[in-house]
Amino acid sequence: MSSTLTPSKSGLSEKPLVTPSQPNLVGEFVQETLALTRRLFIQLQRRPSTLAAGIIQPLMWLILFGALFQNAPQGLFGDRISYGQFLGAGVIVFTAFGGALNAGLPVMFDREFGFLNRLLVAPLASRFSIVMASAIFITTLSLIQTAAIVVMSALLGAGLPNAFGLALVAFIVLLLVLGVTGLSLGLAFALPGHIELIAVIFVTNLPLLFASTALVPLSFMPKWLQVVATLNPLSYAIEPIRYLYLHNDWSFSSIIMQAPFGNVSLGGALLILVGFCTLALISIQPLLRRRLA
Amino acid sequence: MAAVFIEKLQKRYGSVEAVKDVSLTVQSGEIFGLLGPNGAGKTTTLRCLCTLTEPDSGTIEVSGISVVDNPRQARQRLGYIAQEVALDKVLTGRELLELQAALYHLPKATAKQRIAEMIDLLGLDEWADKRTGTYSGGLKKRLDLAAGLLHQPDVLVLDEPTVGLDIESRSTVWNFLRRLREAGTTVLITSHYLEEIDALADRVAIIDRGVVIASGTPSELKDRVGGDRITLRIREFSPTDEAQQAKSLLESLPTVQEVIINPAQGNSLNLVVTPNSEALMGVQQALQKAGLPTFGIAQSRPSLDDVYLTATGRTLLDADLAAAGSRDAKAEKKQNMR
Known part of the structure; x- marks a missing residue:
């Protein structure tokens, strides 16, 4: 410790640097959101293991799980397609979902370590910048993962949707990730600690996967599971992506799923996803307002 | 105008009355000490002041601005140094200061200049570009001080600034706070160390079980005990x-x-x-x-401990030990989480 800590007169007694009389709220919101996002990306850059694991894991799914059903009779999973081709969409959605589900963890740790207090005593334009930064970060991460899976499944022979189809895949992932990230951040503020949050993530993750069309088509399932799977938002992300992969002649009115209650079109699935995302984001508003207002 | 004005502050957590009746006035340019045993309500008072906790009733003003009605403006005028230093261990000191500057919306050029000044002021040059995870306790505190002063607050608020620090770091913090006062910054600290308040504070309020039981300059209080x-x-x-x-x-x-x-x-x-x-x-x-x-x-x-003893019938140390035995660490942690 040095003993020469002398505050200079000029350094400490100037006029306030910030003039609160003319706040540029939008500019300030952008500034704080970017700074918080930058923090998350610096963390990622210095601890790349999360991203590495997030890319390796879905590739393992593709290779290992794909191989598991390699010898299934042709046509079992749909017209003239192999299980590998069938599986790609499920892995994309499951990976994005898992990442988004974990979005609340860093926020929870910030709460527990007191780092969040540093943000809360600062004159933020809006504390929603904290949520915004997480959403930007997780969405970017999911899109990177999705790109890696698309490339890998193309290499494994699953083919590629056309350019517009790929854009639509990205859009679907975006909707799902935004909604789930919102719910996870809501939980991060509602639950008492990271143990509880991890427990919730644990009981949500795999059941939602198995109760969706990620691994097998709807027609494979018993009736009751079909009902559950068609209530599961994940199915409405998986089926459109799968359809885009297998059909280059798609349109928004293409029927992508024969649910017990009727046929679902591509456009219909997208609407349901938009609804899910909106609902999720609206449902956490009162909670965030209470915790962050 | 007082730098900090608190009147009839009350805050309860469930059935626990953390703060029952706290009134105090911190004059501009002084070091004001809030002395009391653990669990007396010091931290809760500061959390209410720094807008981390909403008071149940009472008035809190910073430079005449109500922290309840105008929290953003109040936050701009306050620098808060929590008892436990919470740094992101992956960031370097400079990156943390850059984040802090953006949270207080300093323009880029100003931020750069202020960060350089603060790094210089707190002798962090050698460490600024190393990750905070490698810092010692004293270094972390210095970085936290730099972060709290970056936006030139009217009032620097420190909660138990030297708990857990080694003796050398402690005296560095003390000297730094004295020099801050010389430069005109108002400082409000809490402590359960008598020597700390005695050494630093121009004026002191002694708080016990959520109530201010005595206030004045340290020598006034001691004279009063006789x-x-x-x-x-x-x-x-x-x-x-x-x-x-x-x-x-x-x-x-x-x-x-x-x-x-x-x-x-x-x-x-x-x-x-x-x-x-x-x-x-x-x-x-x-x-x-x-x-x-x-x-x-x-x-x-007579020491400040005698002042406390006369008012409460027990010494600070006794009160501290009693408080340590009856505290519910988990419940407190929960209170302090947002």
Whole structure:
């Protein structure tokens, strides 16, 4: 410790640097959101293991799980397609979902370590910048993962949707990730600690996967599971992506799923996803307002 | 206008009344100390001041701005240094300061200049570009101080600034706070260390169980208690009956007002005496006459602990120990989480 800590007169007694009389709220919101996002990306850059694991894991799914059903009779999973081709969409959605589900963890740790207090005593334009930064970060991460899976499944022979189809895949992932990230951040503020949050993530993750069309088509399932799977938002992300992969002649009115209650079109699935995302984001508003207002 | 004005602050967590009645005024440019045992309501008071917790009732103003009605403006004027330093260990010191600057919306050029100044001021040059995870406790505190001062707050608020620091770091923090005051910054600190408040504070409020029980300058408070203190040890460890014997002997002296036996200190005797030089001599002569030895004897002015003792009937240390036994660490952690 040095003993020469002398505050200079000029350094400490100037006029306030910030003039609160003319706040540029939008500019300030952008500034704080970017700074918080930058923090998350610096963390990622210095601890790349999360991203590495997030890319390796879905590739393992593709290779290992794909191989598991390699010898299934042709046509079992749909017209003239192999299980590998069938599986790609499920892995994309499951990976994005898992990442988004974990979005609340860093926020929870910030709460527990007191780092969040540093943000809360600062004159933020809006504390929603904290949520915004997480959403930007997780969405970017999911899109990177999705790109890696698309490339890998193309290499494994699953083919590629056309350019517009790929854009639509990205859009679907975006909707799902935004909604789930919102719910996870809501939980991060509602639950008492990271143990509880991890427990919730644990009981949500795999059941939602198995109760969706990620691994097998709807027609494979018993009736009751079909009902559950068609209530599961994940199915409405998986089926459109799968359809885009297998059909280059798609349109928004293409029927992508024969649910017990009727046929679902591509456009219909997208609407349901938009609804899910909106609902999720609206449902956490009162909670965030209470915790962050 | 007062830098900080708190009146009739109340805050309860469930059935616990953390703050019952706290009123205090911090003048611009002074170091104000909030002294009290653990669990007295110091941290809750600061959390209400810094807008981390909403008070149940009462007024809190920073430079005349209500923290409840205008929290953003109040936050701009406050710098808050929490007791536990929370840094992101993956970031470097400079990156943390850059984040902090953006959270206070400093323009880029100003931020760069201020960060350089703060790094220089706190002697962090060598460390600024290393990750905070590699810092020692003292370094972390210095970085936290730099972060708290970056936006040039009117009032720097520090919660137990030297808990857990080594002696050298502690004196560095003390010196730094004194120099801040010289430069005109108002400082509000809490502490349960008497020496810390005695060494730093221009004025002090003593808080116990959520209530301010005394306030003024340290010497005012000590004068108000009156009398000098004599600490007497007959032997290093005196038997109880001998201590009792000495007690009744000394109580009969005209200069001695009160005698308390402290079993925690080997049955040493604490005397309150008339503040003059004969008191000490009188005690020594009386002991000699009775044939009792003297292991150690010292006369002193009353301390802030005596102020606390007079007001509450227990010493700060006792109160601290009692508080430590009855605290629910988990519940407190929950309160402090947002």
